[in-house]
Amino acid sequence: MPIDYSFKARIEAALNNQGIRNALGKFGKDFPISRAKVYEGIDFEALRKEVAKVKSNGAAKFEQLADQFEKNLTNRGAKVHRAETGADVYQILRDIAKARNAKKVVKSKSMASEEIHLNKHVEDQLEMIETDLGEWIIQQINEKPSHMVMPAIHLSKEKCADVFSDALGYRVEVDIPLMVKLARKNLRQEFLTADIGISGCNIAVAETGTMCIFTNEGNARLTASLPPVHVILLGYEKLVEKFEDVGPIAKALAKSATAQPITSYVTMISGPTQTLDANGNVVDKELHVILLDNGRRKLLTDPVFKEAGQCIRCGSCINVCPVYQLLSGHVYGHIYPGGIGVILTTFFDGFEAVEKIQDLCISCGRCRDFCPGKIDIPNLILEVRRRVRQQIPLPGMQNLIVGSLLPKKGLFQFGLRQASWATSMFASEGKDGKKYVRNLPFGFGRLADWRSLPAFPAKPFRERIKSIKQNPVNKKGKIAFFGGCVIDYAYPEIGESLVRLANKLGVEVEYPEQSCCGAPAFYMGRQDVTATIAKQNLDNFAKDEYQYIVTACPTCTEVLKENWIHVLQNDPAAKAKAEKVSAKAIDAIKLIHNLTKGDQAAEKEVAALSEVACPNKVKVTYHDSCHLNRSLGIKAEPREVIKDIKNVEFVEMVDSDVCCGFGGSYSIKLREISKVMLEGKLKNIEETGADIVCADCPGCIMQLRGGLDNKKSNIRALHTLELLDGKF
Amino acid sequence: MNGQVIDWRPYLPKSAGKEELYEQFKQKAEALTVKVIRVSTKEEAEKAIVEVMKEFNVKKAAAAPLTLVNSQVIKEEAKKEGIDLGLEQDKDWIEQSDFGISEFDIGIAELGTVVQDAQSIHERLVSMLPPTHLAIIETKTIVDTFADSLQIIQKAYNGNPPHYIAYVTGPSKTADIERVLTIGVHGPSKVIYVCIG
Ligand code: SF4
Ligand code: SF4
Numbered sequence: 001m002p003i004d005y006s007f008k009a010r011i012e013a014a015l016n017n018q019g020i021r022n023a024l025g026k027f028g029k030d031f032p033i034s035r036a037k038v039y040e041g042i043d044f045e046a047l048r049k050e051v052a053k054v055k056s057n058g059a060a061k062f063e064q065l066a067d068q069f070e071k072n073l074t075n076r077g078a079k080v081h082r083a084e085t086g087a088d089v090y091q092i093l094r095d096i097a098k099a100r101n102a103k104k105v106v107k108s109k110s111m112a113s114e115e116i117h118l119n120k121h122v123e124d125q126l127e128m129i130e131t132d133l134g135e136w137i138i139q140q141i142n143e144k145p146s147h148m149v150m151p152a153i154h155l156s157k158e159k160c161a162d163v164f165s166d167a168l169g170y171r172v173e174v175d176i177p178l179m180v181k182l183a184r185k186n187l188r189q190e191f192l193t194a195d196i197g198i199s200g201c202n203i204a205v206a207e208t209g210t211m212c213i214f215t216n217e218g219n220a221r222l223t224a225s226l227p228p229v230h231v232i233l234l235g236y237e238k239l240v241e242k243f244e245d246v247g248p249i250a251k252a253l254a255k256s257a258t259a260q261p262i263t264s265y266v267t268m269i270s271g272p273t274q275t276l277d278a279n280g281n282v283v284d285k286e287l288h289v290i291l292l293d294n295g296r297r298k299l300l301t302d303p304v305f306k307e308a309g310q311c312i313r314c315g316s317c318i319n320v321c322p323v324y325q326l327l328s329g330h331v332y333g334h335i336y337p338g339g340i341g342v343i344l345t346t347f348f349d350g351f352e353a354v355e356k357i358q359d360l361c362i363s364c365g366r367c368r369d370f371c372p373g374k375i376d377i378p379n380l381i382l383e384v385r386r387r388v389r390q391q392i393p394l395p396g397m398q399n400l401i402v403g404s405l406l407p408k409k410g411l412f413q414f415g416l417r418q419a420s421w422a423t424s425m426f427a428s429e430g431k432d433g434k435k436y437v438r439n440l441p442f443g444f445g446r447l448a449d450w451r452s453l454p455a456f457p458a459k460p461f462r463e464r465i466k467s468i469k470q471n472p473v474n475k476k477g478k479i480a481f482f483g484g485c486v487i488d489y490a491y492p493e494i495g496e497s498l499v500r501l502a503n504k505l506g507v508e509v510e511y512p513e514q515s516c517c518g519a520p521a522f523y524m525g526r527q528d529v530t531a532t533i534a535k536q537n538l539d540n541f542a543k544d545e546y547q548y549i550v551t552a553c554p555t556c557t558e559v560l561k562e563n564w565i566h567v568l569q570n571d572p573a574a575k576a577k578a579e580k581v582s583a584k585a586i587d588a589i590k591l592i593h594n595l596t597k598g599d600q601a602a603e604k605e606v607a608a609l610s611e612v613a614c615p616n617k618v619k620v621t622y623h624d625s626c627h628l629n630r631s632l633g634i635k636a637e638p639r640e641v642i643k644d645i646k647n648v649e650f651v652e653m654v655d656s657d658v659c660c661g662f663g664g665s666y667s668i669k670l671r672e673i674s675k676v677m678l679e680g681k682l683k684n685i686e687e688t689g690a691d692i693v694c695a696d697c698p699g700c701i702m703q704l705r706g707g708l709d710n711k712k713s714n715i716r717a718l719h720t721l722e723l724l725d726g727k728f
Numbered sequence: 729m730n731g732q733v734i735d736w737r738p739y740l741p742k743s744a745g746k747e748e749l750y751e752q753f754k755q756k757a758e759a760l761t762v763k764v765i766r767v768s769t770k771e772e773a774e775k776a777i778v779e780v781m782k783e784f785n786v787k788k789a790a791a792a793p794l795t796l797v798n799s800q801v802i803k804e805e806a807k808k809e810g811i812d813l814g815l816e817q818d819k820d821w822i823e824q825s826d827f828g829i830s831e832f833d834i835g836i837a838e839l840g841t842v843v844q845d846a847q848s849i850h851e852r853l854v855s856m857l858p859p860t861h862l863a864i865i866e867t868k869t870i871v872d873t874f875a876d877s878l879q880i881i882q883k884a885y886n887g888n889p890p891h892y893i894a895y896v897t898g899p900s901k902t903a904d905i906e907r908v909l910t911i912g913v914h915g916p917s918k919v920i921y922v923c924i925g
Contacts, residue, residue, distance in 0.1 A: 027907060076891065131914065132904070133905070134902075134905075137904070137905075157906045160905050160906075177910050179905060180910045180912065180913055181912075184913055187914065188914070191914075192823070208887065210889055216900065216903075216913075217901070217902050217913035217914045218856060218900040218913060218915025219914045221852065221856050221894070221915065222856060222914055225856065243882050243887070244875070244882070247874060247875040247878055250874055251875075261756070261839050261840075262839050264896065264898055264899065264900055265897070265900075266894075266895035267895070268889065268895075269891065270889045270890065270891050270893075271891035272891060273849065274847075274848075274849050275849050276849060276853075280819060280820075282817070
């Protein structure tokens with residue numbers, strides 16, 4: 001039996017398991033490449049739109065489709081059962097077995113059966129034999145699958161050979177083809193003598209009563225064909241309306257799951273067939289179909305979470321998740337790992353089950369780009385977090401900070417200011433001339449021992465702007481700058497660079513009275529606090545005189561563009577203002593790109609500026625900040641702007657779009673994970689041989705600078721605005 | 729059960745069987761290690777099938793009922809080579825065979841897939857149990873896409889599909905141990921397509 005580790009201990013154990021880390025890390029690197037290859041020539045956006053359409057249609061009408069599906073199958077001679085819970089499934093299966101005195105069951109892969117721990121609950125009556133190779137291996141050692149598609153990905157071939165040796169009673173060599181052969185030989189006998197076959201199914205078509213099963217090994221075909229009884233266990237979310245709806249799902253499933261064009265076998269079962277009995281006589285088979293609820297009805301009828309009904313269980317969101325890659329499925333502790341796992345587990349096992357694991361998502365959004373069901377996974381996780389926090393409040397201190405300090409403007413700013421003198425006591429200069437805090441007294445040491453923290457300057461940007469003399473060249477207009485906490489209090493010089501650049505481009509910058517954007521509260525599940533904060537800011541920004549509302553922090557930009565509207569949904573007057581702000585909100589790098597591209601004079605201005613400050617050649621690489629790249633879709637613009645600077649040699653790094661591990665409070669709460677993500681990022685940066693790494697998010701800058709200072713690296717991390725401003 | 733055997737050919741789209749579809753079909757299948765053999769007549773097919781069995785050193789083989797070739801001819805020719813071809817629906821025989829032969833209704837060019845109404849247990853056993861499987865199709869039945877195959881099935885069965893349809897795309901495989909692709913788990917490790925016409 002697995003030891004009941006605490007959550008943090010499980011994380012530590014996984015991070016220290018170099019074997020799993022290597023396997024998943026390699027897979028994480030290989031998968032996007034092979035996946036891109038198999039999707040070559042296919043319009044993925046169009047395809048996933050189609051998938052989302054047929055799946056959301058299925059989810060919207062699932063009750064009606066279930067009835068139609070049941071009717072069709074019943075008319076064809078199958079028996080359809082409805083199971084509300086796992087316990088119902090156990091009973092249905094026991095009854096089916098009892099009626100024919102069945103003892104031996106061969107199972108082909110079914111996540112639904114894993115989810116309800118079917119084997120464990122019927123073992124006293126039935127011998128349950130997993131036939132999917134990976135499932136068989138983990139069944140032998142009593143483990144749970146660690147991945148939806150590759151259940152034994154966490155085991156090395158040496159470990160697998162041990163499992164084979166134990167199961168077969170003789171020493172099996174560490175030879176994968178040999179093990180596969182042995183599995184074939186041994187399991188073939190089980191297939192030929194089994195009384196019942198159980199499988200899952202990937203798609204269920206209501207109009208024809210067809211169930212489609214996708215497999216590579218061929219075990220589902222044997223499961224469906226050889227034993228006299230076939231039981232198919234499926235959840236309501238598998239239902240689609242029309243036979244043709246199979247098309248887009250089939251096109252995407254294997255490509256997204258294992259980067260194959262299609263699985264070796266697609267089996268479509270629409271009713272009972274025949275088999276041969278022990279004497280070789282043709283006999284009619286029994287076909288039982290069990291429709292499982294176990295929380296699915298609630299999920300599919302939830303106004304927000306019904307979106308998760310678009311999932312086709314390809315697992316690609318898990319494959320690309322930088323957090324999963326470090327932890328493997330077992331840290332998630334339930335059957336469905338990764339981001340989508342958090343969402344499904346919420347409904348299958350309840351909010352308590354996900355209280356801790358929902359925090360694992362750093363909201364980087366990478367999974368969303370890959371999802372063939374077009375599900376906004378991080379957004380649904382935030383909704384899980386919000387609902388979790390309604391039922392289980394944040395631990396005392398965090399709740400106090402988020403709930404009481406953040407919404408009180410004066411108090412919050414006072415607190416940040418105090419940070420200036422508090423940090424100054426421990427600060428010293430780094431290689432780049434900036435001030436860092438490297439060790440903290442009392443119990444706070446672990447916050448800074450892997451990543452130096454910035455020392456907060458005495459004067460925040462809100463003070464500094466007052467003394468900047470603005471002199472826009474050929475004044476074209478006026479923008480409002482939303483600084484955000486990090487720039488305001490930690491990196492005011494980024495704000496100063498913005499003002500200088502804007503002035504060069506003929507734009508005057510105003511800094512209206514403002515507080516935090518509310519993102520920290522939002523990402524901690526306290527959207528109510530974000531709403532309060534939004535309202536403190538709206539009046540000062542929703543003014544006609546501003547052409548743009550500019551930020552230099554993409555998280556703030558996203559909050560201004562989307563989240564304020566979302567949290568103010570029930571307050572029409574405030575929402576109207578939020579919409580006004582949203583329409584004008586723009587990230588600084590995008591604005592500079594807009595202003596300079598096609599405007600040669602302006603382009604020259606910017607180039608000239610950096611040329612002066614950059615007389616020698618420098619090598620620059622670029623880190624894509626998650627919110628800039630994915631949420632705002634800004635990827636090419638900063639590169640184009642940087643490449644235009646004279647004397648800059650631009651080089652791409654590997655995985656430039658993988659999260660650096662900052663994630664705001666994430667890097668404090670789950671610093672173990674944040675630290676390892678940062679290590680991976682720094683390694684990729686170092687490998688480019690660049691002198692400078694640029695990013696457009698002050699959070700990423702804080703993370704990267706902190707890591708580089710900790711390593712005493714010569715590489716400098718700069719906000720792109722600072723590079724453009726020649727501040728290096 | 730629905731049971732009726734329906735000819736899919738009247739429901740093929742116009743483009744079916746075009747030369748470029750065959751080329752694509754062949755290329756996709758070969759990428760999956762499938763051996764693709766093209767012949768122009770029934771007689772050539774019969775000959776080719778015996779040749780392949782010889783090449784694979786087959787001793788015992790099984791075939792489902794065949795319509796595109798004459799299974800008696802194959803049986804007799806094979807016998808001369810010391811190959812015992814069983815035509816019966818005999819589970820033990822099929823299980824012990826090194827080679828299975830069956831016909832498929834259509835091919836899919838974009839995937840290198842073959843598709844079959846597999847309601848008959850005989851059809852299924854022959855393609856599942858032996859370590860090598862040979863699928864015969866007519867080149868003119870190769871369609872462009874997976875979606876085309878769905879349409880054909882919908883039309884041919886008037887919205888009432890047969891109880892078991894099998895799509896086969898190359899050999900059985902797994903990557904469950906260390907993601908190393910290994911062929912031939914529960915199904916055939918070697919697949920051969922013979923395309924007639
Ligand atoms: S948003 Fe990022 S961290 Fe969260 S589940 Fe998706 S990939 Fe993983
Ligand atoms: S959420 Fe999307 S990417 Fe993840 S398993 Fe489901 S369909 Fe695949």
